Amino acid sequence: MHSIMWQPTEKQINNSQMMDYMQFVNQKFELSLKNYSQLYDWSIEKTEDFWSSFWEHSQIIYHSPYTQVVDDLFKMPGAKWFEGATLNFAENLLHHRDDKIAINFYGENGKQSLLTYTELYDQVSRLAYSMREMGILKNDRVVGFMPNLPETVIAMLATASIGAIWSSCSPDFGIKGVLDRFQQIEPKLFFTADGYQYNGKQISCLSKVEKILVDLPTIKQTIIIPFASALNSNLIKNSILWNDFLHKDSGEINFEPLPFDHPLYIMYSSGTTGLPKSIVHSAGGTLIQHLKELQLHTDLRREDKIFYFTTCGWMMWNWLASSLAVGATIVLFDGSPFYPDGTALLKMADELGITVFGTSAKYISSLESAGIKPKQISSFPKLRTILSTGSPLLEENFDFVYGEWKEDVQLASISGGTDIISCFALGNPILPVHRGELQCRGLGMKVEAFNEFGKSEINSKGELVCSQAFPSMPIYFWNDPDGQKYHSAYFDTFPGIWHHGDYIEIIDHGGVIIYGRSDTTLNPGGVRIGTAEIYQIVERFNQVEDSLVIGQPWENDERIVLFLKMKDQISLTNNLIKKVKNSIRESCTTRYVPAKIIAVEEIPYTINGKKVELAVKQVIQNQNVKNIDSLVNPKSLAFYKGIVELEL
8 A cells, every 4th residue: 555645634635525425425324325436336326316416416417317427328329317307517517606706817927807707698698699609509519729728618509509519620730631620510610829938938829720620611600719919810711800709789698498419518638649530528518527527626716726748639628628617717828838937827826826736746746846946936726726737746746746836735646538537546535645646536437457368456467347338438430420439449358348449457445546548558478567656766767857668560569769868968777778677666566677778859748748659659650640649749750760670
């Protein structure tokens, strides 16, 4: 068992919404559940009771009631949830109408803008009116090629209020990356900013947008938000400025009552093989799952200020936006997290009094390698929770947060994905934080670790599966009439059971360890090794800035190859190679020791901040990497071509 890094006080436990919900359940069903473990087991054994009681407890706004919770819990894909119910996603996010700040926008240059819940409602009302006027109907697709601005949230909410479907990409996507996504879904309306700021530079979007629109003939109109004011906003064909498009008066929003499984979002897998999968998520499934995660697992309340460092192309943006349903203040940041230097987001968190700070594992390790000690900036008196996702949070990252940031903070590593627009495992306000572990599996999520025979195991590494249906499963993939793409994405490995492609271990006390993607799992001599275990060791070397490990097919087997990006002016010496190998040997076993350790100039990452092991593996095997537009630094792949050492 890993050591305990943080424990909630008795008062924190008793005042938590998780505890409040447990008491609600005990009363409603005449139970005597006493702890999370019992509550979780009940949510799996009595899944219908769990979801129906949470529907009631979270006070979801609906127009007509449901007739049954789920038709078949073991029908995957295809289980139908809350049949008969009608609701509107935007109505649930806009039910607060007061002077509380709904959105606090914070730009890279320190500029801020505030929007109250009343102002947010009015803006959505005006935009939705204009969208209806121009002919946007239920099921039409509306897209955003947008920085992380308040207008992006407003456009999404206006789209959802009508029953149209929202999809977005961040403006750092290449033209091909945008077209690979948006061409599939044939959108009618296109929102963009004239430009954005990153790392101190103003970058224009309009020439890129013009080229994108040439290949999107279904677009009827383009709405331009003037954001990078120093740039020339010459209007492009069939375009109009945001303020000119907005209806002059605001009124009551006509929230379309829609079935629970009405499509809300189209999200895209960040895979690097073939066209991105267009994953369609339902309004009801997204809403109830996000409310569960925000209210119970994050203990989010009206008085909170929640921030997540994300672009509009990542599901954490959608997750953050759902915080409006709780009535909290969401903090939107646009720009580089390291401009003007690595303390930028920390200073922002301190200045704004952020209570829930969301980021990536990469950001935390980047702070550490840059020698930044957050506690020297502030004691962060308001900060209650740090959330981390994107890749596994290593044990050393836990040490850094508790040693150099804040001792009395709940560090919640969370893991799920675009595929489910939510989490399989995440934080919990009534449980301790164990070093290197996610605190628990989410309520109602029957997450298991399967061995290769499809048997569930505890305290043993296996494939992350979910063996019961849950409301936030995709309703379908776009342009997949027979459901074949959807089925092969998750259900080919273990029939009728969701197979996620992550390698995990469930600890007997309920914690979870994520070992990285199982489709890039190393397999030397038939022994399965998670890449995260090697990264954990390499991270300890101060000379190394970043690393990437793959398995290379070699002599009817597989050998481990470790690529290191060295810190400035430091070269990879034979002595250092020896030290790295010894360290891996001592911490793991001889099987984990790389056959080759090679210095490279750059490590490729997806736009969502994930290392791209699979693409590198394809490059060194002279295979075609199809979807390089999902990479933030596609040129980095060139460093891996024709490496002589890999032929020896």
